[in-house]
Amino acid sequence: MPDPERRRPAPWSSETKIHTLDTLLPVLEKQRQAGHTVVFTNGCFDLLHAGHIEVLEKARSLGDFLVVAMNTDASVSRIKGPLRPIVPENRRTRVMAALGAVDAVILFDEPTPLELIMATKPDVLVKGGDWDVSSIVGAPFVLERGGEVLSIPLVPDSSTTGLVEMIIKKYGHCP
Numbered sequence: 001m002p003d004p005e006r007r008r009p010a011p012w013s014s015e016t017k018i019h020t021l022d023t024l025l026p027v028l029e030k031q032r033q034a035g036h037t038v039v040f041t042n043g044c045f046d047l048l049h050a051g052h053i054e055v056l057e058k059a060r061s062l063g064d065f066l067v068v069a070m071n072t073d074a075s076v077s078r079i080k081g082p083l084r085p086i087v088p089e090n091r092r093t094r095v096m097a098a099l100g101a102v103d104a105v106i107l108f109d110e111p112t113p114l115e116l117i118m119a120t121k122p123d124v125l126v127k128g129g130d131w132d133v134s135s136i137v138g139a140p141f142v143l144e145r146g147g148e149v150l151s152i153p154l155v156p157d158s159s160t161t162g163l164v165e166m167i168i169k170k171y172g173h174c175p
Contacts, residue, residue: 014097019106021119024067027104028120037063040122040138042113044076044160045092046085051128051158053099058152059126060101068102069116072109086164112137123147129154 019027028038041059045052045068060066070093076085085092089107097105108116117125117138125142129151133139139149 014094017097017102017104018093019104021106021116024104024106024120028065028067031065036065037123038065038067038120039063039124039126040067040069040117040120041126042069042071042108042116043128044071044080044085045096046076046080046087047160047163048092048095049158049160049163051154053101054158055126055128055152055154056099057101059124060103062124062126062148062150065103066101067104067106067120067122068096069106069108069113070096072107075109075111078111086160114138114141117141121145125149127151 031038039059039062041055043052056066056068070089071079073085073089076089087095093105093107096102106116110116114137118141122142124147125136125138126149127136131151133149133151136149136151142149
């Protein structure tokens with residue numbers, strides 16, 4: 001019987017969608033050579049919820065290949081505080097990569113994804129509706145290259161903070 005630790009991921013496996021910059025750039029080059037539109041979004045994506053799915057699916061509908069840049073654990077903690085993330089980066093990336101709308105996942109540790117946006121050169125840059133287009137990191141770079149920058153409306157009452165509050169309210173006093 002084959003050793004499961006030595007197996008190569010199947011082409012459909014979520015593992016094949018998780019990249020470093022060195023592995024992502026050639027994939028993006030192939031997409032561009034095929035005439036495909038590259039869409040980029042980013043976030044913490046801690047406790048994936050329906051609001052995230054809405055933004056990701058709408059983002060993917062704007063092009064042919066969706067890159068999702070995710071904050072590392074250290075980056076999430078710097079942004080959201082010492083109790084976050086709830087889900088560690090290796091699990092967040094694996095769940096994100098398993099989504100059908102997502103074509104590639106990459107982690108970033110910098111304060112913003114600007115360097116990654118500049119390296120990947122997306123045709124479309126997307127964030128959730130809590131971001132005004134004028135405040136989206138990387139917007140000037142994408143616009144200068146002739147790309148689009150969009151803010152997708154959020155799903156009401158759909159946030160990680162809201163989920164955490166609901167869990168504490170419902171289960172914080174378990175018997």
